[in-house]
Amino acid sequence: MTKLTRLLTGVATAAMILAGAGGASAAECIAPADPGGGWDFTCRTVGRLLYDLKIAEEPVQVTNMPGGVGAVAYANVMSKRPSDADLIVATSTVGVTQIAQGKYPADTDVMRWIGMLGTDVGVIVVPKDSPYKSLSDLMDAYKKDPASVVAAGSSGAGGWDHIRLLMVAKAAGMEADAFKQIRWVQFDGGSPAVTQMIGGQVQVVTTDLGEVAGFVESGDIRILGTLSDEPVPAFPDAPTAKSQGFDVTGYNWRGFYTGGEVSDADYQKWVDTMKKLYDSPEWKKAAEGSGLVPIWRGGAEFETYVGEQAEQMRQISKDIGVM
Template identity: 30%
Template sequence: MRRRATLALPLLLAARGARAQDGRRLELIVPYPPGGGNDIGARALAPALERELGMPVVVLNRPGAGSQIGMAQVARARPDGLTIGYGLWPQTTTLYLDASRQAGFTRESFTPLALHVTDPGAITVRADSPLRSLADLVAASRARPDDFRMSDNGQLGHEHLASIRLQRMAGLRFNQVHFNGAGPALTALLGGQTEAAIFAVGTASGQMRQGAVRALAVLSAEESPFLPGVPTARAQGFDIIAGSTRAFVAPAGLPPDLRDRLASALQRAITSPEHEERMRALSIPITYRGADAFAAYWAEEERLLRPLIAELTREGRSQ
């Protein structure tokens, strides 16, 4: 294991713009299907990261079990600087805090590298839905307890947790439908299999521009510039703030020199003018944090979520 890490080092220390000639590549694992926010963000960054590292960057989709399969693959990978993951928080944290999931990893199974974006959530319906506000959604659900179909991108992800909070605040009980990523959840919403869904703004805004969905509320403290005219949930009487944080990790045990090199390459790629412009076009806000700041953010998130997940598990609401 150590020998392979040593062999990888000259590649990562190569001058910027150089190309690896021995067939090596960086594998960037996305634990979700194509088409969702994580997949879009990873592929948007890959060209800039490739230039910074001087080697090919290949995005590999490894979906399943609400990102558990892909994140477990990252945790098991050799810490040689040639495999990293692009995960979603709080989803990654809730996977291992819910003991029933038997995730096979914890926070200590990874080396934090960089926080890329925090994308607020948005409650959406199909464009032809009669629901035009959160009040309409609450009324529809109240009329059909346990039958109104609300979908999310994975159990105990930010969408699911936001849905639970809305149900508690309004005294509702949705028929909650879980999917393995935004792509399948969006397909179900557009196909009428579900009546509402919570997506990140980056996903919702693109679908709104195409006239496919309507956003009823944005789950941020203030209205989003990417969803003009859409009120916050707070402004409609529901103080819910939630979003999708996407970040890069490597397996635990990554040598410090490789960790620093990967973290520096990610910083340059994420903050490059080209990438910033690309993300603006995708309506995804960059909120970069370095490796140490991301590690602190993750530890604090775990501290706050641990009692909540324990409570939901006791209630049987984690499913």
């Protein structure tokens, strides 16, 4: 066999592998944010476990596509890859909130919603040397001067991270008119927001615990309050907002959607694949180690849930004055 023949044979073999023998091909997961955030964690952790547990035959390719808090990826899938059965996109309550507020190019019905595998817990964090030692300290500062503390998160003004801060402010007795005076900075992910906070650009960050758990473990930041019913097992000493007199919870589920024109059979394959992963002890360990609470909703039940949550987010946004 000549070198040229061997080369052509190798190219043909590689092409068959990429195309997938028997119709199978490597899956791709789009993380609609920069590396290091919650959506990136969702894609990379799920992709790694699918391959390690031999649920997927090929490694899952992760593509970071930041922009518009997920709107760029949503538009890309809707316009260019609506029937791509090998494509999934990481999303969460943050994305659905943006959709509900009209910040995406279309409503939830243009995609097929596969399932959620867990929920992240909202947290309000400050640098380790912050003068604010509790949520009451922070809320007192806001009530005295709403513009005195610059806050940040991974969503824009009126997005889920912002809404969670305003929900605590509302529970603290602030009026909706004062909400507009709170200065808010958006970053593409909780990790970049915390990095800027440590650098002194902002004073407080509202985000998901899973995105910033490493900063908490290293001692660079402190949790003023977790927006959960009970203390988070991974950080049992972190006080809840409820324990400090603020009756607020702010969960952020983690899950996936695929294109709206994907066939019923291919859609169901993804639902079954994610359910198989969810049932594995490896997923439970990975989720809980990152501050996630494992919860499963999939298929038709999940699609209904997403539609209902979008409507709830629209109403909450109106109630607190951001719509």
